[in-house]
Amino acid sequence: MCTYLTEKVSISGSGKGPSGWFRLTDASVYFDHPVHAQAEHTLNIDFLDPGAGPSARVAVELTAESARALAKAIEATLDSAPPGLVT
Amino acid sequence: MYDAMLAESVTITGHSGDEIEAYSARTLQAGPVGGVVVIHHLPGYDRQTKELTRAFAAGGLNAAMPNLYHREAPGAAPDDAVAAARAAGAIPLPDERIVGEVAGAAAYLRGLANSNGKVGVIGHCSGGRHSFLAAVSLPLDAAVDCYGGFVVGTPPEGHPLRGVPPLVQRIGDLSCPLLGLFGRDDVAPSPEQVAELEEALKAHGKTYEFHSYDGAGHAFMQVDRPSYRPEAAVDAWQRIWAFFGRYLLSSVLGEDSTCALT
Secondary structure: OOOOOOEEEEEEEEEEEOOEEEEEEEEEEEEEOOOOOOOOOEEEEEEEOHHHOOOOEEEEEEOHHHHHHHHHHHHHHHHOOOOOOOO | OOOOEEEEEEEEEOHHHOEEEEEEEEEOOOOOEEEEEEEOOOOOOOHHHHHHHHHHHHOOOEEEEEOOOOOOOOOOOHHHHHHHHHHOOOOOOOHHHHHHHHHHHHHHHHOOOOEEEEEEEEEEOHHHHHHHHHHOOOOOOEEEEEOOOOOOOOOOOOOOOOOOOOHHHHHHHOOOOEEEEEEOOOOOOOHHHHHHHHHHHHHOOOOEEEEEEOOOOOOOOOOOOOOOOHHHHHHHHHHHHHHHHHHHOHHHHHHHHHHHOO
16 A cells, blocks of 8 residues: 655754765655565655755665664663753 | 567656656567556656566567656656655645646557557556556556555545545546456455455446456565565466457457467
8 A cells, every 4th residue: 555644854964875965954754665675665764955856865764663663762862862962 | 579679768748738757668560559658656767667668568569657756856766756756745646647647658659650549558556546547537448457556445544545536436437448456465455445346347337357366465566575476476467468469459460469468
């Protein structure tokens, strides 16, 4: 099934693509058919700078289990940062 | 069989008279031969669907695949193009636009020097739905729906197609014979939805041929995915060749036309 569902979020940071580092302004998060991962559906994230064109993209396709583990790890990492560093 | 072909990216006139990119694979037979519009799946105008397009040319037909994401990302890599379309909020693409792009590809095929004027359409996954959409919207000679979802039934809560009337409501407009290829383990379309579609085809006296395969789910024909089921896929391909042979080449080769497609 094509879910088509997409969560879009504004972000701030940098990513590294084939041409080197670039700024990131947007992310698309969706659970849909992957391009490369060997699963029927994956949790996909596109880190983007739309202003720099379609190729300004860092993409990941994760199994649902991997995505949940990653989300927990991100939350845990931020929660465990020394006080005052995470604003 | 003489199997030379020419495959290349071309520009066609798509929806609203706009120029878009398409992948063309043409048999170099003098013809006349039929043509197939290949509708790519959600991941886009990719290597795998270009291979599918060339397969029809190798089998003695002309084929063309419009790049449905060309408007959002001209010249981009296929995976970047679909990502750009998604980020722009363009997915799912409007049905009207898809029909316009398919109509442009069909006109391109009918305009080829070796065309017999017949055009069919085929698509997988979302392309299967779009193949059915094209067949109820355009004058065509054959349509193949490979496990297209949401032709019948109501999409889940929150799904972008939730408010779109199911295409089966337009079945009276089906312009050509329909070949449906489905996996019995699929959920979109489910076996119940396939049965509903078949009942609608019967009720409207439409010409159709359905094959559903045990042990196969969604995307059972996609060779580089874990969903690939070779036994079902091989049989499905034989059905496709026979179907297109019957409806796209019959004016040229008569009842033995399926032999020309191997």
